[in-house]
Amino acid sequence: MALAFDEMNIPGGDLRPAYQELARWLKETPPEALEYRRQEAELLFRRIGITFAVYGESESTERLIPFDVIPRIMSGKEWTLLEKGLKQRVRALNMFLRDIYHGRDILRAGIVPEDLIFQNPVFRPEMNGQQVPHDVYVHIAGIDIIRVDAEDFIVLEDNARTPSGVSYMLENREIMMRLFPDLFARHRVAPVERYPDELLSALRSVAPNSASGEPTVALLTPGVYNSAYYEHSFLADKLGIELVEGRDLIVKNNEVFMRTTEGVKRVDVIYRRVDDDYLDPLTFRPDSALGVPGLMSAYAAGNITLANAVGTGIADDKAIYSYMPEIVKFYLGEEPILKNVQTWRCREPKDLAYVLDHLGDLVVKEVHGSGGYGMLIGPAATKATIEAFREKLKREPEGFIAQPTLALSTCPTCTASGLAPRHVDLRPFVLTGSKTTTIVPGGLTRVALKEGSLVVNSSQGGGTKDTWILDE
Amino acid sequence: MLSRTAENLYWLARYVERAEYLARTIDATLRVTALPAAYIGKTNEWDSALLTAGVATSFYQTYEEANERNVVDYLSFSADNPSSIRNCIEAARLNSRSVRTALTSEMWDTINSAWIELQEVWSKGTSTREDLAKFLRFVQETSLRFDGSAYRTMLRNDAYWFSRLGLHLERADNTARILDVKYHVLLPEEEHVGGPLDFYQWSSILRSVSALTAYHWVYRETLKPWLVADLLILNGTLPRSLASCYDNLTRNLDQIGVAYGRQGPAQRHARGIRNRLEHSNMNDIFQHGVHEFIQEFISDNSRLGEIITKQYLI
Numbered sequence: 162m163a164l165a166f167d168e169m170n171i172p173g174g175d176l177r178p179a180y181q182e183l184a185r186w187l188k189e190t191p192p193e194a195l196e197y198r199r200q201e202a203e204l205l206f207r208r209i210g211i212t213f214a215v216y217g218e219s220e221s222t223e224r225l226i227p228f229d230v231i232p233r234i235m236s237g238k239e240w241t242l243l244e245k246g247l248k249q250r251v252r253a254l255n256m257f258l259r260d261i262y263h264g265r266d267i268l269r270a271g272i273v274p275e276d277l278i279f280q281n282p283v284f285r286p287e288m289n290g291q292q293v294p295h296d297v298y299v300h301i302a303g304i305d306i307i308r309v310d311a312e313d314f315i316v317l318e319d320n321a322r323t324p325s326g327v328s329y330m331l332e333n334r335e336i337m338m339r340l341f342p343d344l345f346a347r348h349r350v351a352p353v354e355r356y357p358d359e360l361l362s363a364l365r366s367v368a369p370n371s372a373s374g375e376p377t378v379a380l381l382t383p384g385v386y387n388s389a390y391y392e393h394s395f396l397a398d399k400l401g402i403e404l405v406e407g408r409d410l411i412v413k414n415n416e417v418f419m420r421t422t423e424g425v426k427r428v429d430v431i432y433r434r435v436d437d438d439y440l441d442p443l444t445f446r447p448d449s450a451l452g453v454p455g456l457m458s459a460y461a462a463g464n465i466t467l468a469n470a471v472g473t474g475i476a477d478d479k480a481i482y483s484y485m486p487e488i489v490k491f492y493l494g495e496e497p498i499l500k501n502v503q504t505w506r507c508r509e510p511k512d513l514a515y516v517l518d519h520l521g522d523l524v525v526k527e528v529h530g531s532g533g534y535g536m537l538i539g540p541a542a543t544k545a546t547i548e549a550f551r552e553k554l555k556r557e558p559e560g561f562i563a564q565p566t567l568a569l570s571t572c573p574t575c576t577a578s579g580l581a582p583r584h585v586d587l588r589p590f591v592l593t594g595s596k597t598t599t600i601v602p603g604g605l606t607r608v609a610l611k612e613g614s615l616v617v618n619s620s621q622g623g624g625t626k627d628t629w630i631l632d633e
Numbered sequence: 634m635l636s637r638t639a640e641n642l643y644w645l646a647r648y649v650e651r652a653e654y655l656a657r658t659i660d661a662t663l664r665v666t667a668l669p670a671a672y673i674g675k676t677n678e679w680d681s682a683l684l685t686a687g688v689a690t691s692f693y694q695t696y697e698e699a700n701e702r703n704v705v706d707y708l709s710f711s712a713d714n715p716s717s718i719r720n721c722i723e724a725a726r727l728n729s730r731s732v733r734t735a736l737t738s739e740m741w742d743t744i745n746s747a748w749i750e751l752q753e754v755w756s757k758g759t760s761t762r763e764d765l766a767k768f769l770r771f772v773q774e775t776s777l778r779f780d781g782s783a784y785r786t787m788l789r790n791d792a793y794w795f796s797r798l799g800l801h802l803e804r805a806d807n808t809a810r811i812l813d814v815k816y817h818v819l820l821p822e823e824e825h826v827g828g829p830l831d832f833y834q835w836s837s838i839l840r841s842v843s844a845l846t847a848y849h850w851v852y853r854e855t856l857k858p859w860l861v862a863d864l865l866i867l868n869g870t871l872p873r874s875l876a877s878c879y880d881n882l883t884r885n886l887d888q889i890g891v892a893y894g895r896q897g898p899a900q901r902h903a904r905g906i907r908n909r910l911e912h913s914n915m916n917d918i919f920q921h922g923v924h925e926f927i928q929e930f931i932s933d934n935s936r937l938g939e940i941i942t943k944q945y946l947i
Binding site: 207208210384385390394395397398403404405406408409419420421422423 | 745
């Protein structure tokens, strides 16, 4: 594995310009003061109740995601490039989805193999030929970005279903501004606080035609036991919309209503944080108690907008991921600005053979997995684990892709033995409304707190950082 | 507002009120049982604490004997008792999480901090009297803080009114339950005024609804059973009296009615109960039978809960 790209230090001893002021400040600030602020931040997080649940542990387990007080900084120039790339990528994702559920030009052109779509469990035949309001499928995208050098941004994963984490972007900033006002005074940090406003206007802009002039938006949550429940309530609060559960909604005459203390009230747009499978027990899983019976028929009748649309999983599937550069070129006729990680598709015999030969060097992921579960990190795995994985892979090669172990870039991070570089990624949030695509400058930086670790997922010991885009 | 939100606010307030009431009951019982036997007679005060909490039946399914250790544990910390103080605080926190958007940050902070303290400080219960006293104070202070922050920070709209409905309905139920269990010591025919035995019973009743000092202010008298009953049932100036609870319940229901432009069965039912309290006096009540009066009140009060639920919360 190559030496990781250090976002602060240039080999040879110089600092990258974006970090110069921070470095000066760090030199002036005694380590005890940092430690004190770190504890204060943790206390604040706990009091506000910013917690998440870890699946597989007991239901009452609520954990804090560790927060690192050292910000991750990017120059305005870097951001401009990234922003352009993100917009391009999300435009292509939306066009791809529109095409897959309508004309299917891309399949006929032979760019993406048909069976990858039609035999894919996240493909939703219910969406075939269905018009979605304003042709927007992915209203909220969280694109996971990594860096390996100063030039390129690389997409690790597209999240086009119900991406989470934006509340951390907002709360991290809030807490940083409270704890380090002096540090902010020495930088020009682009603000992120208008995200809820942008999100609300995007959601309102995609209301169905049958909605009234002031469309009613609601956020649908699976409920308090969901791991991202804090975020759901946080966003509903910031947007000033109702936080509803399935049982709060009813469908009558193909319209969706919420039960209120004053009778029922029509809902026009649902920002849903419930997976496709659980949305409507009449269409999808009949045992789901989280959904709303009849929701899909109201959707088909064009009386409700679901954000994100149903069936977007086909666009962020890890098997489709490897085709993204071609997908961008196909719809936009442009070279992709953001790079892809080199990916071996284990469904293809040649790739599989290579992967089986190099298991010890590769990261192998389940095509349908998420949250860092069920993946093999070759260089960090024991022989036994690798052999067990080899059997799994041989049994069901189409369920896996493989990628090289990437040296994710590093940022200075507080550790038990002082500041030290730790690997990071970045999830910016891209909002698509009926007319515009917007990205609040920043995103969620996740950091692998364990020395040498490349896993940034909060469920596996990752933490977060505030992300600063300098306004130059 | 969402019916579920209103429901959560209503139950949140009920749980907090119930936790406080249980803490007061335990506190008052500890005081009485600390007296030499001659002063308190043969009644098992821990047994009547269970009765006023309405959990005697379920208690005896697990325990043989109603003694201090068992009852304190059951009322305060038991996971099996759905309305133990621990479970009330757990339920209040769960309700709060469900309606965070409808709570002010002060209210959330009160409940969340209490829940954290419950886990960090009180997870093993209490082992000494001193500890127990601290715990009971913590519960009462949580309730005061919650009530105070609701009063001082909430917008005066339906969210506030539904939360108040829960509080007053629960409070009326609690006061009525004490009267139901203790009515026999309030009966006037046993008028050995100021006899030591009853004196401590009466003061214990007053203490459990934090009205001992109030009694002296209102009546400027030594403790007399019918006055204790008068204070708890009819006196509109005592916040925990049935009359006062119903003043508040009718007012809050009217406010909701005005805001929504519509009255309903809940408003009518509450007004009916309030009128009955307003036009009663202690003579009539005693003649009619205190016990019957209280029993009827308890069932009317829980009926109001059902009507509110049907009209607004589902």
